[in-house]
Structures are given as C-alpha cells and as structure tokens.
Amino acid sequence: MKPRAFNYVRVGSLDQAFEAYASVRGAGCYLAGGQSLVPALSLRFQSPELLIDISNIAALRGISLDGDFLRIGALVRHAEILRSHDIATHAPLLSLAAPYVAHPAIRNCGTIGGSIALADPAAEFPAMALALDAEFELANASGLRRVRADGFFRGLYETALQPGEILTAILIPSFGINERCAFDELSRRRGDYALVGAGVQATVSRDRVDEIRIAFLSVGATPIRARCAEAAVKGRVISAGSIAAAQAALDQDLDPDEDRETSPAMRIHLARVLLGRLLGRIGDPHGPSGRGGA
Ligand SMILES: Cc1cc2nc3c(=O)[nH]c(=O)nc-3n(C[C@H](O)[C@H](O)[C@H](O)COP(=O)(O)OP(=O)(O)OC[C@H]3O[C@@H](n4cnc5c(N)ncnc54)[C@H](O)[C@@H]3O)c2cc1C
Numbered sequence: 001m002k003p004r005a006f007n008y009v010r011v012g013s014l015d016q017a018f019e020a021y022a023s024v025r026g027a028g029c030y031l032a033g034g035q036s037l038v039p040a041l042s043l044r045f046q047s048p049e050l051l052i053d054i055s056n057i058a059a060l061r062g063i064s065l066d067g068d069f070l071r072i073g074a075l076v077r078h079a080e081i082l083r084s085h086d087i088a089t090h091a092p093l094l095s096l097a098a099p100y101v102a103h104p105a106i107r108n109c110g111t112i113g114g115s116i117a118l119a120d121p122a123a124e125f126p127a128m129a130l131a132l133d134a135e136f137e138l139a140n141a142s143g144l145r146r147v148r149a150d151g152f153f154r155g156l157y158e159t160a161l162q163p164g165e166i167l168t169a170i171l172i173p174s175f176g177i178n179e180r181c182a183f184d185e186l187s188r189r190r191g192d193y194a195l196v197g198a199g200v201q202a203t204v205s206r207d208r209v210d211e212i213r214i215a216f217l218s219v220g221a222t223p224i225r226a227r228c229a230e231a232a233v234k235g236r237v238i239s240a241g242s243i244a245a246a247q248a249a250l251d252q253d254l255d256p257d258e259d260r261e262t263s264p265a266m267r268i269h270l271a272r273v274l275l276g277r278l279l280g281r282i283g284d285p286h287g288p289s290g291r292g293g294a
Pocket of ligand 1: 031103106115122168
C-alpha cells in the first residue's frame with residue numbers, strides 16, 4: 001500500500017516545528033527516525049496533512065550529564081545508545097536492553113524519543129524508562145514541562161503527550177555505587193518483538209535489597225511496573241525464597257490479554273521464568289551490571 005498524499009517540511013528548531021504544527025491546525029505529524037511512522041503511513045494507519053521532520057533539530061541531540069541526571073536527547077538513535085560510554089556508565093540498563101531493539105538497520109535510524117513517544121507496549125526503552133524512574137521533558141510553544149515515566153504511559157499507544165507537544169529529552173537518575181541492574185527478554189527469534197521482556201534496577205547494600213524497580217514489556221497495553229513483586233523482595237536478601245515470593249506476586253501485577261502469539265497463562269509463566277533469572281543476576285554483586293558496593 002502507498003501512503004495518502006501529504007506535504008513535508010524539514011524544520012531546524014522547536015519553534016519552527018510548533019509553527020508548522022499550528023499551520024495545519026493539528027493535522028500534522030512529527031517525523032523522527034521514521035522506523036515506525038513510515039510503515040504506519042504506508043499502511044494508512046496515519047494520514048497526516050503535513051509531515052514535520054524534526055530530525056534536524058540540534059537541540060534534540062546529544063547525551064550529557066546534567067547534575068545527578070543523565071540527559072538523553074530525544075533524537076539519540078538506538079545504535080548510539082548501544083555504543084555510548086556515558087550510557088554504559090550512568091544508565092547501564094539501557095545499554096543492556098539496546099541490543100534487543102530490532103535489527104542494526106533499524107537501530108541506525110530509530111530514536112529513543114520516537115520509541116517512547118510511540119509507546120509500543122512491546123518496545124524495550126519505554127519499559128526501561130519505567131524501571132529507571134526516568135523523567136521526560138516535553139515542549140510546546142508555551143514552554144517545557146516534565147512528566148515522570150510512572151505517569152506517562154496511559155494506555156495502548158497513549159501517553160501524556162498533548163497534541164503538538166514534542167518529547168525533547170529523557171532524564172535518568174545517574175547509576176549509584178550500590179546499584180545493580182539486569183535485562184532480559186524471550187522472543188521466538190533474535191530481533192523479533194519480545195513475547196515477554198523485563199528490566200530490573202535495584203539498590204543493594206550488605207546483600208539486602210533497599211530499593212527495587214521491576215518493569216515488564218509485552219505483558220499488557222502499556223509497559224508495566226511489577227509493584228507486588230518489588231514489595232516481595234524489598235528489604236530482603238535475594239535467595240531462592242525471596243525470588244519465589246516475587247515470582248508468585250506476579251499474579252497480582254500482570255493480567256495479559258489473550259492474543260494470537262500466546263495465552264495469558266503462558267505469558268505469566270514466561271514472566272516468572274524471566275524474573276527468576278533477573279533477580280538471580282541482581283543477587284550477584286560481581287555480575288555484569290553490578291558495581292560491587294557494600
Ligand atoms: C521491522 C521492525 C522491527 C522493530 N523491532 C523493534 C523492537 O524489537 N523493539 C523496539 O523497541 N522497537 C522496534 N521497532 C521500532 C523502532 O524501534 C522505532 O525506531 C521506534 O519505535 C520509533 O522511533 P523513530 O525515531 O523511528 O520514530 P518515528 O517512526 O519517526 O515516530 C514514531 C511516532 O512517534 C512520534 N514522535 C517521534 N519522535 C517524537 C518526539 N521527539 N516527540 C513527539 N513525538 C515524536 C511520531 O510522530 C510518530 O507518531 C521495530 C521497527 C521495525 C520496522
């Protein structure tokens with residue numbers, strides 16, 4: 001199929017982007033890496049009057065330390081995340097998840113901002129943003145606001161972004177000395193969207209879990225935090241017992257729908273298996289994502 005006819009403009013600043021959006025009274029659509037939008041146009045899932053290409057806005061690029069936060073520009077591509085030393089140091093959970101995002105050709109074009117704005121429940125970065133307690137910086141013609149990942153994902157492909165707003169940056173609290181993280185996913189073939197995926201970020205001192213955030217992808221309409229599983233391990237040493245308690249608690253956290261790929265019961269089973277593996281890695285201070293610590 002071919003897209004419906006549309007006009008195209010490439011803008012060089014946020015102000016130009018907002019002006020272009022206003023010029024078509026909201027019938028515009030922002031284009032970043034195009035890896036999800038272009039197929040959606042071709043399938044006529046979306047038919048904007050004007051495509052506003054924001055990929056040339058320099059202010060949306062770059063990775064930098066901003067106080068205790070790592071600031072990742074919305075236009076940072078998946079492949080840059082995979083290679084970035086700053087991300088490996090300050091937000092290693094993203095480095096662990098990046099190889100699982102699609103294939104190299106898509107990672108060379110797709111952007112983290114596009115992935116989060118789209119909010120595909122099967123995408124890796126939206127769920128990892130939840131696990132990392134990230135904040136999103138959103139801009140419109142009137143100014144900037146920040147929304148925490150916990151309140152950003154509202155429903156299937158539905159977010160806190162208002163019409164015409166642009167996600168400008170992702171802000172992640174910098175990885176601390178006692179923090180550990182782990183990511184894994186299960187898919188039929190490498191590069192496919194995951195049947196189930198999860199990321200864990202935890203603060204561990206003297207082998208005890210002080211803080212923990214667990215986020216799943218591909219188990220519902222949005223990325224999902226497993227708060228009951230978190231509560232089951234918080235304050236405890238990672239052991240066979242605490243892992244089993246967290247796995248059991250997933251029944252309260254997850255309620256996946258039936259779909260063509262797999263049954264809800266199978267998805268919960270896979271989520272339990274994945275959580276067991278991830279907590280095992282969190283319990284190992286010398287694992288690839290641990291920093292030792294107290
Ligand atoms: C074959 C295939 C396999 C894939 N597999 C995976 C996978 O395994 N895991 C995964 O996570 N993703 C996967 N993707 C999706 C890919 O990661 C996309 O790159 C990503 O979802 C969207 O990023 P983009 O920069 O290409 O955004 P675009 O396609 O340009 O835009 C996507 C949407 O976000 C909006 N948007 C983009 N940027 C902004 C912004 N800064 N502010 C506001 N709105 C914005 C656009 O208007 C559009 O609605 C796959 C894609 C393909 C084609």
